[in-house]
Amino acid sequence: MPAAKPITDEMVCFALYSAARATTQAYRSLLEPWGLTYPQYLVLVTLWVEGPQSVKDLGERMQLDSGTLSPLLARLERDELVERRRSDADARVVRVSPTARGDELRTELAHLPAAVARGLGLGDTVDGAQLLATLHGITASMHAVADDPSSVTGAP
Amino acid sequence: MPAAKPITDEMVCFALYSAARATTQAYRSLLEPWGLTYPQYLVLVTLWVEGPQSVKDLGERMQLDSGTLSPLLARLERDELVERRRSDADARVVRVSPTARGDELRTELAHLPAAVARGLGLGDTVDGAQLLATLHGITASMHAVADDPSSVTGAP
DNA sequence: GTAGATTGAGTTGTGCACAATCTGTTTCTG
DNA sequence: CAGAAACAGATTGTGCACAACTCAATCTAC
Numbered sequence: 001m002p003a004a005k006p007i008t009d010e011m012v013c014f015a016l017y018s019a020a021r022a023t024t025q026a027y028r029s030l031l032e033p034w035g036l037t038y039p040q041y042l043v044l045v046t047l048w049v050e051g052p053q054s055v056k057d058l059g060e061r062m063q064l065d066s067g068t069l070s071p072l073l074a075r076l077e078r079d080e081l082v083e084r085r086r087s088d089a090d091a092r093v094v095r096v097s098p099t100a101r102g103d104e105l106r107t108e109l110a111h112l113p114a115a116v117a118r119g120l121g122l123g124d125t126v127d128g129a130q131l132l133a134t135l136h137g138i139t140a141s142m143h144a145v146a147d148d149p150s151s152v153t154g155a156p
Numbered sequence: 157m158p159a160a161k162p163i164t165d166e167m168v169c170f171a172l173y174s175a176a177r178a179t180t181q182a183y184r185s186l187l188e189p190w191g192l193t194y195p196q197y198l199v200l201v202t203l204w205v206e207g208p209q210s211v212k213d214l215g216e217r218m219q220l221d222s223g224t225l226s227p228l229l230a231r232l233e234r235d236e237l238v239e240r241r242r243s244d245a246d247a248r249v250v251r252v253s254p255t256a257r258g259d260e261l262r263t264e265l266a267h268l269p270a271a272v273a274r275g276l277g278l279g280d281t282v283d284g285a286q287l288l289a290t291l292h293g294i295t296a297s298m299h300a301v302a303d304d305p306s307s308v309t310g311a312p
Numbered sequence: 313g314t315a316g317a318t319t320g321a322g323t324t325g326t327g328c329a330c331a332a333t334c335t336g337t338t339t340c341t342g
Numbered sequence: 343c344a345g346a347a348a349c350a351g352a353t354t355g356t357g358c359a360c361a362a363c364t365c366a367a368t369c370t371a372c
Contacts, residue, residue: 013179013183019292138179145182
């Protein structure tokens with residue numbers, strides 16, 4: 001067996017990839033009784049916290065484009081959790097708002113954050129603030145790489 | 157405007173979700189010249205490091221089931237980067253190994269880890285070992301939640 | 313040795329992520 | 343004002359993630 005390997009980006013990236021998948025699996029279990037997926041839940045949380053908003057705004061908050069959001073919102077609308085209405089002022093804009101049922105879920109799902117925090121060991125084994133800062137840093141760095149790969153491979 | 161919000165699981169989970177997506181986007185840019193996706197790259201890395209192995213073993217390493225791996229491997233095989241051969245000893249087992257071209261990529265892509273590490277700020281702004289430990293902890297915790305949601309919601 | 317359980321891959325169906333493209337507005341500009 | 347450009351959202355196509363299922367090969371018990 002070889003000696004301890006150095007920490008490579010691959011290990012970190014793979015760990016990130018695994019952790020994110022494990023998280024959506026955890027939420028899958030928790031949300032299953034409501035027939036919600038994790039991204040659907042995130043959309044609802046955004047609407048609850050920030051109020052009704054356009055698809056574009058929602059996309060900016062969640063860093064998702066209409067190719068992802070449109071079908072997702074269509075499913076939420078089919079399940080009568082959100083409503084989509086084209087703006088009168090600007091017919092290009094579609095305003096998304098929770099339905100009455102959608103708002104009810106806010107109460108029904110209010111126990112989730114604490115439950116997941118408990119599962120995570122937040123504030124206990126995990127320093128939430130520091131982890132958050134690190135993750136934000138990674139997100140920013142990786143966006144920079146995605147936008148300009150040559151910046152890290154050696155400019156051509 | 158409310159005072160500073162506490163760190164909630166939602167913030168951490170969303171940050172994780174964003175960071176993971178930003179990472180695959182970064183790899184998408186970097187791997188685009190080779191027509192590889194990030195999961196395909198991960199499979200190749202696993203084969204390079206650990207050598208040819210069965211679909212099951214690959215699935216255990218990457219925590220993916222055959223529903224994900226089978227089509228992914230079929231695409232890698234179509235692109236002549238890996239080969240699949242049913243075992244003589246046990247006809248249920250399919251052994252996956254890199255082709256000559258697949259092995260060539262190991263050299264061609266050898267610059268990636270350092271490039272991404274540079275982009276991440278690994279060892280610089282980010283403590284890789286600690287981050288890795290935290291991510292492994294999260295993965296384990298979330299698997300526990302996924303396997304038994306009642307453990308965090310209060311047993312029914 | 314055969315019946316039944318287990319295993320390893322593959323297939324099917326749903327949903328998310330994202331690039332590319334399209335459509336209908338709106339706004340900018342000549 | 344007319345045409346160009348920009349914009350918001352939806353659609354299409356590819357690939358991943360995962361649940362549920364199928365199927366053949368193998369293993370276990372009897």
